[in-house]
């Protein structure tokens with residue numbers, strides 16, 4: 604069955620399902636690249652220099668896919684002080700990081716006052732670095748810990764001069780999947796509510812997806828449509844970032860057994876560009892996938908190459924150790940046929956190479 608031409612019309616659910624399941628990959632990449640070129644003519648591909656320290660690995664939520672979390676009594680459980688976090692950030696800033704993406708486990712001993720102390724310590728040590736803190740799932744958990752509405756938690760962080768949030772913890776935004784992989788984490792409705800409230804307050808956020816485990820094609824499409832619906836209402840999402848589940852070291856990994864094929868990743872990047880017609884930026888991640896898959900994603904609708912991470916622990920715990928320098932990333936982008944440009948956390952180009 605031929606795929607309907609959607610260049611002039613919004614992609615509906617049935618068309619998205621057809622594209623995900625049946626459209627030849629080359630054709631899908633061509634369509635997505637054409638959509639990217641309509642939105643971003645020219646061949647600039649952006650990246651950001653960031654660091655991703657985790658302030659604690661203690662977590663009581665126990666997602667079945669997680670290799671990072673530790674119980675409070677585990678010998679390698681840790682919680683960093685604000686000074687320790689700010690020292691890490693200062694060291695990364697010295698090596699060129701311009702953004703700190705700060706996330707941690709759901710640790711009931713960490714309260715809102717601790718979050719604010721982390722932000723203040725980083726700001727004091729590195730006034731120039733952009734602080735991009737706490738996922739929607741963490742905000743939902745903090746609201747429950749504090750027994751306060753999530754809006755008040757978000758407003759307290761916003762009052763510190765923070766205005767962007769990473770869109771982590773989305774995994775797959777359908778309850779069928781969340782019940783199987785993360786039954787104690789924020790629900791689909793809660794994740795979307797945090798983002799909607801954040802956008803109303805004035806935050807810009809990213810949106811993510813972790814695929815390649817127990818989800819169906821319909822779950823992936825419904826995830827994208829939920830993001831698109833919210834973006835229609837708020838316009839607060841800056842970008843969409845997908846990554847594949849890394850099976851090493853987790854209970855879910857033993858059940859699933861293997862990682863998604865890189866071709867599946869490229870297909871999802873392309874589908875995201877075509878479905879998320881109200882998202883400015885689609886990321887292709889060399890870091891979470893592989894350099895070739897990341898480069899193919901740039902030919903499948905992506906216009907952003909993610910971060911040159913100075914520190915990353917979550918995927919590292921799942922056996923995924925990958926490092927590259929700014930020079931490496933510039934070369935990887937050029938070899939895919941694009942012009943590398945460094946951006947800030949609002950996706951504004953700072954420097955073109």
Ligand code: SF4
Nearest residue numbers: 662665666669672708
């Ligand atoms: S993914 Fe996050 S919330 Fe889930 S167990 Fe790991 S650290 Fe906790």
